[in-house]
Amino acid sequence: MYRYDEFDESMVRARVAEFRGQVQRRVDGSLTEDEFKPLRLMNGLYLQLHAYMLRVAIPYGALSSDQMRQLAMIAERYDRGYGHLTTRQNIQYNWPKLPEVPDILDDLADVQMHAIQTSGNCIRNVTSDPFAGVAADELEDPRPTAELIRQWSTFHPEFSFLPRKFKIAITGSPNDRAAVYFHDIGLRMVAGPDDDAGYEVIVGGGQGRTPMIGKVVRDFLPREELLGYLEAIMRVYNLYGRRDNKYKARIKILVHELGLEAFKDEVEAEYSRKPDADNALAEAELQRIETYFAPKDYETRPDRSEIFEVARHNDPAFAAWADQNLFSHKVEGYAAATITIKRVGGEPGDVTADDMRTLADLADRFSFGEMRVSHEQNIVFSDVRKDDLYDLWKALAKAELGDANKGLITDIIACPGLDYCALATARSIPIAQKISTAFADPIRQRDIGPLSIKISGCINACGHHHVGHIGILGLDKAGEEFYQITLGGDATETAALGERAGPGFSSDEVAGAIERVVDHYLDVRDGEDETFLETCRRLGPDAFKEALYAAH
């Protein structure tokens, strides 16, 4: 993975010193609260319902075991012994104290981490495929580009006070696991006309209260032109994006109001004004970064592992996990394993300090000391020898981290909701807990098959409910929480927004409603191979309404 050189190191340290000074200037009155707010936000510090919340960046989800141990230390020293994995591959602490935050940032810097631009109206943490670099279906490794964008966007002089926040995601695989159609800018690595490397550039996707699927502004952008082209998009947005209404300030609204063609023309005109002199430098930098992502020191092994096959045959619980949580690796004899942080009845994405240390130790033993955080709020061990999978799983199971529910109905994504968040209108976590408890039976989960439930506690859609196969949106009606259900959403390359099924449900009714939808799906699916999403597409969301409202 990427390692800081002396420049990266000095920039992050300078940032901590700067923030320490800003806290001081807030305390002595130089800065008003209004002035301090964007500064703390750009250091990941929110003021939430009960306390400050610190969001730590995990660029494109990559984490070393030493970094994970430091996160565990921080959880214990400054927080209440746990952290929360987010849908943008970050980790949040819910209970830090303001005067201690600069110390936390120092502790993060000790392991080459930071909280830079994890919030605020600036370019946020760049996200990517959790299987980047190892996926068998990958065209090219997106991580070097993601790191290039991380650096380019860090403390950008021109683009740090944008109309609104700005999120970029990149995938190197045609099978999109980074939700690139739902970001302000999505990049798909594609081969050009002469098989040269480059990107398809998608702009204006997003969720929130106005969900939109991103649109292609460039079919093919040669890779050495990336930063120049991104700069042109950002400048057009910064000049023309709306600032009169924060709910209409994202780039998706600009693209929508200008129209795709007019927006494209603006970007291309701006891009043509720019000399291409620094393309060579960006390309040289990309090549430098690529050296950090060279293939691991893999052993030459047969693709079929006897140890794995025997264990799989003898231990049904392991077989279930292996069937559900493993992912094809591009190197023979290896697999990528997803460790779901979705204990039945637990809080999606919450990891205790003990969990973190267990994961760090296991990553050292089984996956070259590295792991990734996925946008599904899980952990991925990207490089496990197939011979080691059984040992890995046994150790995970002992720590209650061995659930075989990756991609299944209990692998729920949920925002923190009204339990923590100042914006929320309803609770999310208890709904997730109720649903995962209702579907706790692993055999039933496997029978249902791939089904993503995503829960947001308000229309800002941090829980990505618009793209859940089943989406749940928590709202407030006259002081009562109620929940709207959407069906048929899809965050991948077959991107779709879920359609609202009808009137909402109370918090006590939601789990039952989901059960009725799922039971109906099991009744009407065209064989066991037709997934919920496929059935939903074939019959249309309306086909589920009768079942959904049967008890009403």
Next chain:
Amino acid sequence: MPLIRKGVTVEDEWTTLASDDDTIFDEELPAGDLIVPHRRLASARQRKHDGKLGVAIDNDLDIGALEALLGTVDLISVPFPAFGDGRGFSIAKSLRNTGFTGVLRAHGPLIADQAAFAEACGFDEIEIPDDHAERQPVDQYATARTAFPARYQEAYDAAPQTVSILSARHTARH
């Protein structure tokens, strides 16, 4: 309205004509270096005037309108209605990209922490409101502008951070 250049307060040698005072344009322009409102620029340029001419623009000009200013003035004052409204940074950068070599002035309640960004985008000076300056003395701008040892971005050469990390790395390898 204190004027800050590279972290130091300087004398404002320009006179800014208020945008709502139209009477001044009925007569000869006063002598000295003048900043006139954008909508008055054309008529001001036609009048006899002993001194340099600058313009105070609104912050919603498109790139075409910015390009049209080229060769007409020696100073452009770009407003920041609020410090969180960063449109002025792109206006400055666009003006520099189109070849404007005159003085660029940021006008508004920019906070100290934005000083280096403003310079990097091509601003020469920042004019801040009086009450703002009382809370945030100029030495805070001086400290903040050199808070970082370098920058990651190419082509923001006017920054106090003279080193671009990309070129420094590149030089180190060759």
